[in-house]
Amino acid sequence: MVSHSDLSILVLYNPACGDNTAREFFETHVLPRLERSGIIPSAVVATEGVGHAGTVVIDFLKQHEGDVAIVLGSGDGTLHEIINALAFSYTNTTQRAIPFVLVPCGTANALYSSLFTPSSEQDPIASRLSSLEAFIARSKPKSLALACTSLVGGTLQQNSRTVISVVVTSTALHASILKDSELLRKDIPGIERFKVAAQQNITRWYRSRVRLLPILSTGIVQVYDADADDFVPYQGSLDMSASFWYFLSTVNVDRLEPAFRITPLMSRIPSQDVSLDVVVVRPERDPAFTSDTPTTREAFARKTGVVFSGAYQDGNHIRFRYRQDGEIGDYRSGPAVVEYFRCGGWEWVPDEADERARLICTDGTVLEVAKGGKAVCNAIAAIPNGNIECLVYT
Structure with a gap:
Protein backbone atom coordinates (compact mmCIF):
# COMPACT_ATOMS: atom_id res chain seq x y z
CA MET A 1 0.00 0.00 0.00
CA VAL A 2 1.44 3.36 -1.06
CA SER A 3 1.90 5.82 1.81
CA HIS A 4 0.35 9.27 1.63
CA SER A 5 3.79 10.86 1.43
CA ASP A 6 4.50 8.95 -1.78
CA LEU A 7 1.29 10.13 -3.44
CA SER A 8 0.77 13.22 -5.54
CA ILE A 9 -2.60 14.48 -4.32
CA LEU A 10 -4.88 16.80 -6.27
CA VAL A 11 -7.69 18.47 -4.34
CA LEU A 12 -10.31 19.60 -6.83
CA TYR A 13 -13.78 20.97 -6.18
CA ASN A 14 -16.58 22.50 -8.23
CA PRO A 15 -17.87 25.63 -6.45
CA ALA A 16 -20.89 25.90 -8.77
CA CYS A 17 -22.38 22.44 -8.25
CA GLY A 18 -25.32 21.62 -6.00
CA ASP A 19 -26.15 24.47 -3.63
CA ASN A 20 -22.84 26.31 -4.32
CA THR A 21 -21.32 25.47 -0.92
CA ALA A 22 -18.40 23.27 -2.05
CA ARG A 23 -15.76 25.95 -1.46
CA GLU A 24 -16.97 26.61 2.08
CA PHE A 25 -17.17 22.88 2.86
CA PHE A 26 -13.64 22.25 1.63
CA GLU A 27 -12.16 25.23 3.46
CA THR A 28 -14.01 24.39 6.68
CA HIS A 29 -13.84 20.59 6.74
CA VAL A 30 -11.86 18.83 4.00
CA LEU A 31 -8.61 20.78 3.93
CA PRO A 32 -8.34 21.02 7.75
CA ARG A 33 -8.97 17.25 8.01
CA LEU A 34 -6.14 16.55 5.60
CA GLU A 35 -3.85 18.93 7.49
CA ARG A 36 -4.61 17.26 10.83
CA SER A 37 -3.63 13.94 9.25
CA GLY A 38 -0.34 15.33 7.97
CA ILE A 39 -1.42 14.98 4.34
CA ILE A 40 -0.19 17.79 2.11
CA PRO A 41 -1.89 18.16 -1.29
CA SER A 42 0.26 18.84 -4.32
CA ALA A 43 -2.40 21.23 -5.61
CA VAL A 44 -5.77 22.67 -4.56
CA VAL A 45 -7.95 23.85 -7.44
CA ALA A 46 -11.49 25.21 -7.79
CA THR A 47 -13.04 24.60 -11.20
CA GLU A 48 -13.86 27.67 -13.26
CA GLY A 49 -16.38 26.36 -15.78
CA VAL A 50 -17.50 23.49 -17.97
CA GLY A 51 -14.55 21.39 -19.11
CA HIS A 52 -12.10 22.87 -16.61
CA ALA A 53 -12.10 19.84 -14.27
CA GLY A 54 -10.96 17.52 -17.06
CA THR A 55 -8.23 19.93 -18.11
CA VAL A 56 -6.96 20.27 -14.53
CA VAL A 57 -6.79 16.50 -14.03
CA ILE A 58 -5.00 15.86 -17.33
CA ASP A 59 -2.43 18.60 -16.62
CA PHE A 60 -1.89 17.15 -13.13
CA LEU A 61 -1.32 13.64 -14.47
CA LYS A 62 1.19 14.93 -17.01
CA GLN A 63 3.12 16.69 -14.24
CA HIS A 64 3.00 13.72 -11.83
CA GLU A 65 3.84 10.40 -13.46
CA GLY A 66 3.87 8.36 -10.24
CA ASP A 67 1.03 7.32 -7.94
CA VAL A 68 -1.72 9.90 -7.56
CA ALA A 69 -5.01 10.44 -5.74
CA ILE A 70 -7.75 12.94 -6.56
CA VAL A 71 -9.91 14.41 -3.79
CA LEU A 72 -13.00 15.49 -5.72
CA GLY A 73 -15.74 17.73 -4.37
CA SER A 74 -18.59 17.71 -6.86
CA GLY A 75 -21.63 15.88 -8.11
CA ASP A 76 -21.71 12.97 -10.52
CA GLY A 77 -21.52 15.32 -13.51
CA THR A 78 -18.00 16.58 -12.74
CA LEU A 79 -16.68 13.03 -12.29
CA HIS A 80 -18.32 12.17 -15.62
CA GLU A 81 -16.54 15.15 -17.20
CA ILE A 82 -13.16 14.05 -15.82
CA ILE A 83 -13.52 10.44 -16.96
CA ASN A 84 -14.48 11.51 -20.47
CA ALA A 85 -11.53 13.89 -20.61
CA LEU A 86 -9.25 11.00 -19.62
CA ALA A 87 -10.85 8.81 -22.28
CA PHE A 88 -10.67 11.20 -25.20
CA SER A 89 -8.16 13.97 -24.41
CA TYR A 90 -5.37 12.19 -22.54
CA THR A 91 -2.68 10.03 -24.13
CA ASN A 92 -1.18 7.47 -21.78
CA THR A 93 1.42 4.89 -22.80
CA THR A 94 1.33 2.74 -19.65
CA GLN A 95 -1.42 1.20 -17.57
CA ARG A 96 -2.45 3.59 -14.81
CA ALA A 97 -4.80 3.48 -11.82
CA ILE A 98 -6.46 6.72 -10.70
CA PRO A 99 -8.20 6.56 -7.31
CA PHE A 100 -10.78 9.19 -6.39
CA VAL A 101 -11.74 10.43 -2.93
CA LEU A 102 -15.36 11.52 -3.30
CA VAL A 103 -16.80 14.44 -1.33
CA PRO A 104 -20.47 14.84 -2.34
CA CYS A 105 -21.32 18.43 -3.26
CA GLY A 106 -23.81 17.93 -6.09
CA THR A 107 -27.59 17.68 -6.28
CA ALA A 108 -28.23 13.92 -6.32
CA ASN A 109 -24.76 12.42 -5.63
CA ALA A 110 -25.86 9.01 -6.91
CA LEU A 111 -22.45 7.33 -6.80
CA TYR A 112 -21.59 8.55 -3.31
CA SER A 113 -25.04 7.67 -1.95
CA SER A 114 -24.72 4.17 -3.38
CA LEU A 115 -21.27 3.58 -1.92
CA PHE A 116 -22.14 5.10 1.46
CA THR A 117 -25.77 4.33 2.29
CA PRO A 118 -27.46 7.44 3.73
CA SER A 119 -28.54 7.29 7.37
CA SER A 120 -30.66 9.80 9.25
CA GLU A 121 -28.73 8.92 12.41
CA GLN A 122 -25.34 9.91 11.01
CA ASP A 123 -23.92 13.38 11.49
CA PRO A 124 -24.52 15.26 8.20
CA ILE A 125 -20.95 16.54 8.01
CA ALA A 126 -19.36 13.20 8.90
CA SER A 127 -21.58 11.46 6.35
CA ARG A 128 -19.97 13.53 3.59
CA LEU A 129 -16.44 12.67 4.73
CA SER A 130 -16.68 8.87 4.59
CA SER A 131 -14.58 8.49 1.43
CA LEU A 132 -12.04 10.98 2.79
CA GLU A 133 -11.76 9.02 6.04
CA ALA A 134 -11.26 5.80 4.05
CA PHE A 135 -8.43 7.49 2.16
CA ILE A 136 -6.84 8.77 5.36
CA ALA A 137 -7.09 5.25 6.83
CA ARG A 138 -5.39 3.92 3.68
CA SER A 139 -8.25 1.59 2.79
CA LYS A 140 -7.98 -0.31 -0.46
CA PRO A 141 -9.85 1.61 -3.18
CA LYS A 142 -12.66 -0.10 -5.11
CA SER A 143 -12.61 -0.39 -8.89
CA LEU A 144 -15.35 1.39 -10.80
CA ALA A 145 -17.07 -0.22 -13.77
Whole structure:
Protein backbone atom coordinates (compact mmCIF):
# COMPACT_ATOMS: atom_id res chain seq x y z
CA MET A 1 0.00 0.00 0.00
CA VAL A 2 1.44 3.36 -1.06
CA SER A 3 1.90 5.82 1.81
CA HIS A 4 0.35 9.27 1.63
CA SER A 5 3.79 10.86 1.43
CA ASP A 6 4.50 8.95 -1.78
CA LEU A 7 1.29 10.13 -3.44
CA SER A 8 0.77 13.22 -5.54
CA ILE A 9 -2.60 14.48 -4.32
CA LEU A 10 -4.88 16.80 -6.27
CA VAL A 11 -7.69 18.47 -4.34
CA LEU A 12 -10.31 19.60 -6.83
CA TYR A 13 -13.78 20.97 -6.18
CA ASN A 14 -16.58 22.50 -8.23
CA PRO A 15 -17.87 25.63 -6.45
CA ALA A 16 -20.89 25.90 -8.77
CA CYS A 17 -22.38 22.44 -8.25
CA GLY A 18 -25.32 21.62 -6.00
CA ASP A 19 -26.15 24.47 -3.63
CA ASN A 20 -22.84 26.31 -4.32
CA THR A 21 -21.32 25.47 -0.92
CA ALA A 22 -18.40 23.27 -2.05
CA ARG A 23 -15.76 25.95 -1.46
CA GLU A 24 -16.97 26.61 2.08
CA PHE A 25 -17.17 22.88 2.86
CA PHE A 26 -13.64 22.25 1.63
CA GLU A 27 -12.16 25.23 3.46
CA THR A 28 -14.01 24.39 6.68
CA HIS A 29 -13.84 20.59 6.74
CA VAL A 30 -11.86 18.83 4.00
CA LEU A 31 -8.61 20.78 3.93
CA PRO A 32 -8.34 21.02 7.75
CA ARG A 33 -8.97 17.25 8.01
CA LEU A 34 -6.14 16.55 5.60
CA GLU A 35 -3.85 18.93 7.49
CA ARG A 36 -4.61 17.26 10.83
CA SER A 37 -3.63 13.94 9.25
CA GLY A 38 -0.34 15.33 7.97
CA ILE A 39 -1.42 14.98 4.34
CA ILE A 40 -0.19 17.79 2.11
CA PRO A 41 -1.89 18.16 -1.29
CA SER A 42 0.26 18.84 -4.32
CA ALA A 43 -2.40 21.23 -5.61
CA VAL A 44 -5.77 22.67 -4.56
CA VAL A 45 -7.95 23.85 -7.44
CA ALA A 46 -11.49 25.21 -7.79
CA THR A 47 -13.04 24.60 -11.20
CA GLU A 48 -13.86 27.67 -13.26
CA GLY A 49 -16.38 26.36 -15.78
CA VAL A 50 -17.50 23.49 -17.97
CA GLY A 51 -14.55 21.39 -19.11
CA HIS A 52 -12.10 22.87 -16.61
CA ALA A 53 -12.10 19.84 -14.27
CA GLY A 54 -10.96 17.52 -17.06
CA THR A 55 -8.23 19.93 -18.11
CA VAL A 56 -6.96 20.27 -14.53
CA VAL A 57 -6.79 16.50 -14.03
CA ILE A 58 -5.00 15.86 -17.33
CA ASP A 59 -2.43 18.60 -16.62
CA PHE A 60 -1.89 17.15 -13.13
CA LEU A 61 -1.32 13.64 -14.47
CA LYS A 62 1.19 14.93 -17.01
CA GLN A 63 3.12 16.69 -14.24
CA HIS A 64 3.00 13.72 -11.83
CA GLU A 65 3.84 10.40 -13.46
CA GLY A 66 3.87 8.36 -10.24
CA ASP A 67 1.03 7.32 -7.94
CA VAL A 68 -1.72 9.90 -7.56
CA ALA A 69 -5.01 10.44 -5.74
CA ILE A 70 -7.75 12.94 -6.56
CA VAL A 71 -9.91 14.41 -3.79
CA LEU A 72 -13.00 15.49 -5.72
CA GLY A 73 -15.74 17.73 -4.37
CA SER A 74 -18.59 17.71 -6.86
CA GLY A 75 -21.63 15.88 -8.11
CA ASP A 76 -21.71 12.97 -10.52
CA GLY A 77 -21.52 15.32 -13.51
CA THR A 78 -18.00 16.58 -12.74
CA LEU A 79 -16.68 13.03 -12.29
CA HIS A 80 -18.32 12.17 -15.62
CA GLU A 81 -16.54 15.15 -17.20
CA ILE A 82 -13.16 14.05 -15.82
CA ILE A 83 -13.52 10.44 -16.96
CA ASN A 84 -14.48 11.51 -20.47
CA ALA A 85 -11.53 13.89 -20.61
CA LEU A 86 -9.25 11.00 -19.62
CA ALA A 87 -10.85 8.81 -22.28
CA PHE A 88 -10.67 11.20 -25.20
CA SER A 89 -8.16 13.97 -24.41
CA TYR A 90 -5.37 12.19 -22.54
CA THR A 91 -2.68 10.03 -24.13
CA ASN A 92 -1.18 7.47 -21.78
CA THR A 93 1.42 4.89 -22.80
CA THR A 94 1.33 2.74 -19.65
CA GLN A 95 -1.42 1.20 -17.57
CA ARG A 96 -2.45 3.59 -14.81
CA ALA A 97 -4.80 3.48 -11.82
CA ILE A 98 -6.46 6.72 -10.70
CA PRO A 99 -8.20 6.56 -7.31
CA PHE A 100 -10.78 9.19 -6.39
CA VAL A 101 -11.74 10.43 -2.93
CA LEU A 102 -15.36 11.52 -3.30
CA VAL A 103 -16.80 14.44 -1.33
CA PRO A 104 -20.47 14.84 -2.34
CA CYS A 105 -21.32 18.43 -3.26
CA GLY A 106 -23.81 17.93 -6.09
CA THR A 107 -27.59 17.68 -6.28
CA ALA A 108 -28.23 13.92 -6.32
CA ASN A 109 -24.76 12.42 -5.63
CA ALA A 110 -25.86 9.01 -6.91
CA LEU A 111 -22.45 7.33 -6.80
CA TYR A 112 -21.59 8.55 -3.31
CA SER A 113 -25.04 7.67 -1.95
CA SER A 114 -24.72 4.17 -3.38
CA LEU A 115 -21.27 3.58 -1.92
CA PHE A 116 -22.14 5.10 1.46
CA THR A 117 -25.77 4.33 2.29
CA PRO A 118 -27.46 7.44 3.73
CA SER A 119 -28.54 7.29 7.37
CA SER A 120 -30.66 9.80 9.25
CA GLU A 121 -28.73 8.92 12.41
CA GLN A 122 -25.34 9.91 11.01
CA ASP A 123 -23.92 13.38 11.49
CA PRO A 124 -24.52 15.26 8.20
CA ILE A 125 -20.95 16.54 8.01
CA ALA A 126 -19.36 13.20 8.90
CA SER A 127 -21.58 11.46 6.35
CA ARG A 128 -19.97 13.53 3.59
CA LEU A 129 -16.44 12.67 4.73
CA SER A 130 -16.68 8.87 4.59
CA SER A 131 -14.58 8.49 1.43
CA LEU A 132 -12.04 10.98 2.79
CA GLU A 133 -11.76 9.02 6.04
CA ALA A 134 -11.26 5.80 4.05
CA PHE A 135 -8.43 7.49 2.16
CA ILE A 136 -6.84 8.77 5.36
CA ALA A 137 -7.09 5.25 6.83
CA ARG A 138 -5.39 3.92 3.68
CA SER A 139 -8.25 1.59 2.79
CA LYS A 140 -7.98 -0.31 -0.46
CA PRO A 141 -9.85 1.61 -3.18
CA LYS A 142 -12.66 -0.10 -5.11
CA SER A 143 -12.61 -0.39 -8.89
CA LEU A 144 -15.35 1.39 -10.80
CA ALA A 145 -17.07 -0.22 -13.77
CA LEU A 146 -17.83 2.04 -16.71
CA ALA A 147 -20.44 2.14 -19.46
CA CYS A 148 -19.25 3.08 -22.94
CA THR A 149 -22.03 4.41 -25.19
CA SER A 150 -21.54 5.07 -28.89
CA LEU A 151 -24.04 6.92 -31.05
CA VAL A 152 -23.56 5.47 -34.52
CA GLY A 153 -25.08 5.49 -37.99
CA GLY A 154 -27.90 7.62 -39.22
CA THR A 155 -28.09 10.21 -41.94
CA LEU A 156 -25.69 12.62 -40.17
CA GLN A 157 -22.50 10.59 -39.73
CA GLN A 158 -20.67 13.61 -38.30
CA ASN A 159 -22.89 13.37 -35.21
CA SER A 160 -21.42 9.98 -34.21
CA ARG A 161 -19.71 10.11 -30.83
CA THR A 162 -18.74 7.98 -27.84
CA VAL A 163 -19.34 8.83 -24.18
CA ILE A 164 -18.27 7.09 -20.96
CA SER A 165 -20.66 6.89 -17.99
CA VAL A 166 -19.91 6.01 -14.39
CA VAL A 167 -23.49 6.06 -13.08
CA VAL A 168 -26.37 5.85 -15.54
CA THR A 169 -27.17 5.49 -19.22
CA SER A 170 -30.82 5.75 -20.15
CA THR A 171 -33.43 6.45 -22.79
CA ALA A 172 -37.22 6.87 -22.70
CA LEU A 173 -38.74 8.54 -19.63
CA HIS A 174 -35.53 9.07 -17.68
CA ALA A 175 -33.80 10.79 -20.60
CA SER A 176 -36.84 13.03 -21.11
CA ILE A 177 -36.85 13.88 -17.39
CA LEU A 178 -33.18 14.88 -17.50
CA LYS A 179 -33.66 16.98 -20.63
CA ASP A 180 -36.63 18.89 -19.22
CA SER A 181 -35.22 19.16 -15.69
CA GLU A 182 -32.40 21.35 -17.01
CA LEU A 183 -35.01 23.91 -18.03
CA LEU A 184 -36.24 23.89 -14.42
CA ARG A 185 -32.80 24.10 -12.75
CA LYS A 186 -32.87 27.88 -12.25
CA ASP A 187 -36.28 27.92 -10.56
CA ILE A 188 -36.02 24.53 -8.80
CA PRO A 189 -32.32 23.89 -8.03
CA GLY A 190 -32.89 20.78 -5.86
CA ILE A 191 -33.98 17.24 -6.71
CA GLU A 192 -37.65 18.29 -6.70
CA ARG A 193 -37.18 19.45 -10.29
CA PHE A 194 -36.81 15.81 -11.39
CA LYS A 195 -40.26 15.01 -9.98
CA VAL A 196 -41.77 18.00 -11.78
CA ALA A 197 -40.13 16.92 -15.06
CA ALA A 198 -41.39 13.38 -14.51
CA GLN A 199 -44.97 14.59 -14.30
CA GLN A 200 -44.49 16.54 -17.52
CA ASN A 201 -43.47 13.36 -19.36
CA ILE A 202 -45.38 10.63 -17.54
CA THR A 203 -47.76 9.82 -20.43
CA ARG A 204 -45.07 9.52 -23.12
CA TRP A 205 -44.18 6.17 -24.67
CA TYR A 206 -41.04 5.65 -26.76
CA ARG A 207 -40.96 3.41 -29.82
CA SER A 208 -37.70 1.56 -30.39
CA ARG A 209 -35.98 -1.71 -31.19
CA VAL A 210 -33.69 -3.06 -28.46
CA ARG A 211 -31.10 -5.81 -28.36
CA LEU A 212 -29.66 -7.01 -25.04
CA LEU A 213 -25.99 -8.02 -25.27
CA PRO A 214 -24.59 -10.96 -23.23
CA ILE A 215 -22.07 -10.56 -20.41
CA LEU A 216 -18.71 -11.18 -22.07
CA SER A 217 -17.35 -13.51 -19.38
CA THR A 218 -20.42 -15.79 -19.31
CA GLY A 219 -22.05 -15.35 -22.71
CA ILE A 220 -25.52 -14.97 -21.19
CA VAL A 221 -28.08 -12.34 -20.22
CA GLN A 222 -29.65 -12.70 -16.78
CA VAL A 223 -33.10 -11.64 -15.59
CA TYR A 224 -34.36 -11.18 -12.05
CA ASP A 225 -36.81 -13.86 -10.91
CA ALA A 226 -38.93 -12.52 -8.04
CA ASP A 227 -39.97 -16.04 -6.98
CA ALA A 228 -36.36 -17.14 -6.63
CA ASP A 229 -35.27 -13.66 -5.50
CA ASP A 230 -32.20 -14.07 -7.69
CA PHE A 231 -30.94 -13.70 -11.22
CA VAL A 232 -31.52 -16.59 -13.64
CA PRO A 233 -30.50 -17.06 -17.29
CA TYR A 234 -32.91 -15.17 -19.54
CA GLN A 235 -34.76 -17.53 -21.88
CA GLY A 236 -36.65 -14.91 -23.89
CA SER A 237 -35.65 -13.16 -27.10
CA LEU A 238 -32.73 -10.75 -26.76
CA ASP A 239 -34.43 -8.57 -29.38
CA MET A 240 -37.39 -6.39 -28.42
CA SER A 241 -39.42 -4.18 -30.73
CA ALA A 242 -41.94 -2.31 -28.65
CA SER A 243 -43.11 0.84 -26.98
CA PHE A 244 -41.02 1.55 -23.90
CA TRP A 245 -42.07 3.66 -20.95
CA TYR A 246 -38.80 3.20 -19.05
CA PHE A 247 -35.37 1.96 -20.12
CA LEU A 248 -32.43 2.66 -17.83
CA SER A 249 -29.10 1.00 -17.05
CA THR A 250 -26.61 1.61 -14.26
CA VAL A 251 -23.07 0.73 -13.29
CA ASN A 252 -21.73 1.05 -9.73
CA VAL A 253 -24.96 2.49 -8.29
CA ASP A 254 -28.21 1.12 -6.92
CA ARG A 255 -29.84 4.57 -6.68
CA LEU A 256 -30.02 7.87 -8.54
CA GLU A 257 -30.90 9.91 -5.45
CA PRO A 258 -30.24 9.05 -1.80
CA ALA A 259 -33.70 7.43 -1.45
CA PHE A 260 -34.45 6.46 -5.09
CA ARG A 261 -33.17 2.86 -5.43
CA ILE A 262 -33.97 2.18 -9.06
CA THR A 263 -31.53 -0.76 -9.49
CA PRO A 264 -31.43 -2.21 -5.94
CA LEU A 265 -29.85 -5.52 -6.96
CA MET A 266 -26.63 -3.74 -7.89
CA SER A 267 -25.81 -3.72 -4.18
CA ARG A 268 -28.01 -6.56 -2.86
CA ILE A 269 -26.81 -9.15 -5.40
CA PRO A 270 -23.48 -7.73 -6.58
CA SER A 271 -22.27 -8.82 -10.00
CA GLN A 272 -19.07 -10.84 -10.25
CA ASP A 273 -18.64 -9.71 -13.85
CA VAL A 274 -18.32 -6.44 -15.75
CA SER A 275 -22.00 -5.82 -16.47
CA LEU A 276 -24.93 -3.42 -16.50
CA ASP A 277 -28.15 -3.61 -14.50
CA VAL A 278 -31.05 -2.66 -16.79
CA VAL A 279 -34.63 -1.89 -15.75
CA VAL A 280 -37.32 -1.88 -18.42
CA VAL A 281 -41.05 -1.11 -18.44
CA ARG A 282 -42.95 -2.04 -21.61
CA PRO A 283 -46.59 -0.89 -21.48
CA GLU A 284 -47.75 -3.57 -23.92
CA ARG A 285 -47.02 -6.23 -21.27
CA ASP A 286 -49.93 -4.84 -19.25
CA PRO A 287 -52.77 -7.44 -19.43
CA ALA A 288 -55.20 -4.53 -19.75
CA PHE A 289 -53.47 -3.22 -22.90
CA THR A 290 -55.54 -3.38 -26.09
CA SER A 291 -54.30 -0.51 -28.26
CA ASP A 292 -52.02 2.52 -28.08
CA THR A 293 -54.32 5.52 -27.63
CA PRO A 294 -54.06 8.74 -25.59
CA THR A 295 -56.61 7.28 -23.16
CA THR A 296 -54.54 4.10 -22.78
CA ARG A 297 -51.40 6.12 -22.08
CA GLU A 298 -53.12 8.26 -19.47
CA ALA A 299 -54.51 5.17 -17.73
CA PHE A 300 -51.08 3.53 -17.76
CA ALA A 301 -49.47 6.68 -16.36
CA ARG A 302 -51.90 6.68 -13.43
CA LYS A 303 -50.86 3.12 -12.58
CA THR A 304 -47.13 3.55 -12.99
CA GLY A 305 -46.87 6.05 -10.18
CA VAL A 306 -46.59 2.86 -8.13
CA VAL A 307 -43.30 2.10 -9.87
CA PHE A 308 -41.72 5.36 -8.74
CA SER A 309 -43.14 5.05 -5.23
CA GLY A 310 -41.73 1.52 -5.02
CA ALA A 311 -38.28 2.76 -6.02
CA TYR A 312 -38.48 5.18 -3.08
CA GLN A 313 -39.51 2.26 -0.82
CA ASP A 314 -36.09 0.61 -0.76
CA GLY A 315 -36.37 -0.56 -4.37
CA ASN A 316 -39.54 -2.59 -3.88
CA HIS A 317 -40.76 -1.77 -7.41
CA ILE A 318 -38.91 -4.78 -8.83
CA ARG A 319 -41.38 -7.07 -7.03
CA PHE A 320 -44.51 -5.46 -8.48
CA ARG A 321 -46.67 -7.60 -10.77
CA TYR A 322 -49.76 -7.18 -12.89
CA ARG A 323 -53.04 -8.74 -11.91
CA GLN A 324 -55.14 -10.18 -14.73
CA ASP A 325 -57.15 -6.95 -14.81
CA GLY A 326 -53.98 -4.87 -15.18
CA GLU A 327 -53.80 -3.56 -11.61
CA ILE A 328 -50.27 -3.23 -10.23
CA GLY A 329 -49.16 -4.36 -6.78
CA ASP A 330 -46.87 -6.61 -4.74
CA TYR A 331 -48.76 -9.73 -5.80
CA ARG A 332 -47.52 -13.33 -5.58
CA SER A 333 -48.18 -14.13 -9.24
CA GLY A 334 -48.53 -12.40 -12.58
CA PRO A 335 -46.12 -10.84 -15.08
CA ALA A 336 -43.49 -8.48 -13.70
CA VAL A 337 -44.16 -4.79 -14.25
CA VAL A 338 -40.45 -4.01 -14.21
CA GLU A 339 -38.19 -6.32 -16.19
CA TYR A 340 -34.79 -6.33 -14.51
CA PHE A 341 -31.86 -7.59 -16.59
CA ARG A 342 -28.15 -7.99 -15.95
CA CYS A 343 -26.22 -7.97 -19.22
CA GLY A 344 -23.04 -6.89 -20.96
CA GLY A 345 -24.69 -4.09 -22.88
CA TRP A 346 -27.55 -3.07 -25.12
CA GLU A 347 -28.46 -1.52 -28.46
CA TRP A 348 -31.24 1.05 -28.80
CA VAL A 349 -32.58 1.74 -32.30
CA PRO A 350 -35.24 4.47 -31.99
CA ASP A 351 -38.14 4.76 -34.38
CA GLU A 352 -37.24 7.52 -36.84
CA ALA A 353 -40.65 9.15 -36.35
CA ASP A 354 -40.28 9.36 -32.55
CA GLU A 355 -38.01 12.31 -31.77
CA ARG A 356 -38.10 11.82 -28.00
CA ALA A 357 -37.03 8.17 -28.43
CA ARG A 358 -33.76 9.48 -29.85
CA LEU A 359 -32.71 11.01 -26.51
CA ILE A 360 -29.91 9.27 -24.59
CA CYS A 361 -28.89 10.31 -21.08
CA THR A 362 -25.35 9.60 -19.87
CA ASP A 363 -24.75 10.67 -16.27
CA GLY A 364 -27.12 13.61 -16.72
CA THR A 365 -25.81 14.72 -20.10
CA VAL A 366 -28.53 14.36 -22.73
CA LEU A 367 -27.46 13.40 -26.26
CA GLU A 368 -29.48 12.66 -29.39
CA VAL A 369 -29.21 9.68 -31.71
CA ALA A 370 -29.11 10.77 -35.34
CA LYS A 371 -32.20 9.97 -37.36
CA GLY A 372 -31.80 6.41 -38.63
CA GLY A 373 -28.97 5.72 -36.16
CA LYS A 374 -28.65 3.82 -32.90
CA ALA A 375 -27.00 3.88 -29.48
CA VAL A 376 -24.76 0.99 -28.41
CA CYS A 377 -23.87 0.75 -24.71
CA ASN A 378 -21.30 -1.71 -23.32
CA ALA A 379 -19.97 -2.32 -19.81
CA ILE A 380 -16.18 -1.96 -19.61
CA ALA A 381 -13.63 -2.33 -16.82
CA ALA A 382 -11.24 0.46 -17.77
CA ILE A 383 -10.98 3.54 -19.96
CA PRO A 384 -9.94 2.18 -23.38
CA ASN A 385 -7.51 5.01 -24.17
CA GLY A 386 -4.36 4.08 -22.25
CA ASN A 387 -6.13 1.39 -20.20
CA ILE A 388 -6.84 3.70 -17.27
CA GLU A 389 -8.54 2.09 -14.28
CA CYS A 390 -10.71 4.37 -12.13
CA LEU A 391 -11.14 3.58 -8.45
CA VAL A 392 -12.79 5.15 -5.41
CA TYR A 393 -11.98 5.01 -1.71
CA THR A 394 -14.83 3.37 0.24
